[in-house]
Amino acid sequence: MIRDNCPEGATTKQRLVGTYDKQRSGPTLVCLGGVHGNEPAGVLATERVLSVLKERRIPIKGRVLGVIGNIEALRRGVRHVEVDFNRIWMLERVERLKAEQNGANGSVEEREQLGLMSTLHEIFREAPEEVFVLDMHTMSADGDPFALFGDTLPNRKFASGLCAPLILGLEEHIDGVVLDYVNSLGHVTVGVEGGQHDDPRSIDQIEAIIWLALFSAGMIREEDAPEVARARQKLSIAARNAPPIVEIRHRHPIQSGDGFQMKPGYRNFQAVQQGEILANDNDGPVRSPEDGFILLPFYQGLGNDGFFIGREVKGAWLKVSALLRRLRFDAVVHWLPGIRRHPTQTDTLVVNRTKARWLTMEVFHLLGFRKRRIDGNTLLVSRRKPQLSNGRRF
Numbered sequence: 001m002i003r004d005n006c007p008e009g010a011t012t013k014q015r016l017v018g019t020y021d022k023q024r025s026g027p028t029l030v031c032l033g034g035v036h037g038n039e040p041a042g043v044l045a046t047e048r049v050l051s052v053l054k055e056r057r058i059p060i061k062g063r064v065l066g067v068i069g070n071i072e073a074l075r076r077g078v079r080h081v082e083v084d085f086n087r088i089w090m091l092e093r094v095e096r097l098k099a100e101q102n103g104a105n106g107s108v109e110e111r112e113q114l115g116l117m118s119t120l121h122e123i124f125r126e127a128p129e130e131v132f133v134l135d136m137h138t139m140s141a142d143g144d145p146f147a148l149f150g151d152t153l154p155n156r157k158f159a160s161g162l163c164a165p166l167i168l169g170l171e172e173h174i175d176g177v178v179l180d181y182v183n184s185l186g187h188v189t190v191g192v193e194g195g196q197h198d199d200p201r202s203i204d205q206i207e208a209i210i211w212l213a214l215f216s217a218g219m220i221r222e223e224d225a226p227e228v229a230r231a232r233q234k235l236s237i238a239a240r241n242a243p244p245i246v247e248i249r250h251r252h253p254i255q256s257g258d259g260f261q262m263k264p265g266y267r268n269f270q271a272v273q274q275g276e277i278l279a280n281d282n283d284g285p286v287r288s289p290e291d292g293f294i295l296l297p298f299y300q301g302l303g304n305d306g307f308f309i310g311r312e313v314k315g316a317w318l319k320v321s322a323l324l325r326r327l328r329f330d331a332v333v334h335w336l337p338g339i340r341r342h343p344t345q346t347d348t349l350v351v352n353r354t355k356a357r358w359l360t361m362e363v364f365h366l367l368g369f370r371k372r373r374i375d376g377n378t379l380l381v382s383r384r385k386p387q388l389s390n391g392r393r394f
């Protein structure tokens with residue numbers, strides 16, 4: 001048994017909620033819960049699914065595991081103890097932490113990070129085939145479930161099976177989320193928001209999402225598990241008031257002490273208009289920068305995200321982008337005027353915004369790139385990591 005560097009000497013065994021398999025071959029599904037400690041619904045929903053699978057001995061291809069993200073924060077029932085556990089997974093930072101192995105001296109979250117990394121890498125090493133990671137969260141505001149992912153084709157395929165509205169591009173606005181790190185290792189990843197933190201329906205909704213994730217990953221058959229059809233029905237009803245696909249366009253960051261107060265009553269996917277006053281802070285009213293849908297309005301507790309504004313994406317856009325990516329149009333985009341490859345960073349393009357004025361960020365999104373940085377006239381975009389499993393590409 002690998003001992004990790006968690007507080008109180010937690011081990012991989014303590015980080016595991018449970019596991020279920022019938023045969024070693026097949027996909028691996030990791031249900032990751034409690035990345036934020038005040039969001040236990042994912043862990044509870046995983047326990048429920050595992051106990052049904054075991055009780056009824058439901059046939060399964062591959063292996064499903066439940067894993068806890070931040071054990072100490074979950075034990076205390078707080079979002080995080082020292083730093084947000086879902087903002088510290090930048091590749092360079094992770095590499096530095098691994099090199100230092102600074103378990104004893106680091107923050108609570110750094111010790112948790114070393115522990116979770118050790119557990120996840122052990123699971124990934126043992127996985128004979130494709131790995132899917134489902135990161136399960138809940139929200140401070142009321143609202144129905146939705147799924148978030150970095151826009152690669154395998155992530156899209158997996159997320160589309162979850163019968164929840166799909167949110168693209170959140171990771172472009174937030175650095176260091178755990179799923180971005182796991183995605184960069186070549187695994188399929190989707191995050192889910194299951195409902196309000198303390199609403200018991202959130203556990204039911206996440207349970208439904210896990211059943212659909214097992215089915216979407218090709219691990220269980222509907223004839224063996226009527227829960228799949230029931231989950232589809234439950235989530236389709238929950239999703240009927242939201243647009244099917246939304247791209248995040250804006251994040252309003254907040255800091256402690258800036259007096260941010262969301263106006264009461266906003267729900268996820270509520271339509272908002274440009275200029276609408278959504279909140280107040282020490283500088284006065286905070287307005288929506290554009291027309292769109294509000295997501296994750298911040299109502300209580302700890303956190304740095306005031307709200308997000310998204311815009312509906314039409315299904316045809318996804319089809320065009322899938323086609324362009326299969327044609328590998330991204331591989332020749334640097335031939336266009338004003339675009340060149342980054343001299344040292346692979347999968348990164350340097351865009352001269354004066355010369356390539358006609359190329360908007362939407363076009364780069366279409367081709368599977370994400371915005372990295374804007375320096376005056378220069379835009380840096382990076383291609384999302386290609387998936388490694390089965391030779392499939394983004």
Ligand SMILES: [Zn+2]
Nearest residue numbers: 036039137138
């Ligand atoms: Zn969360």
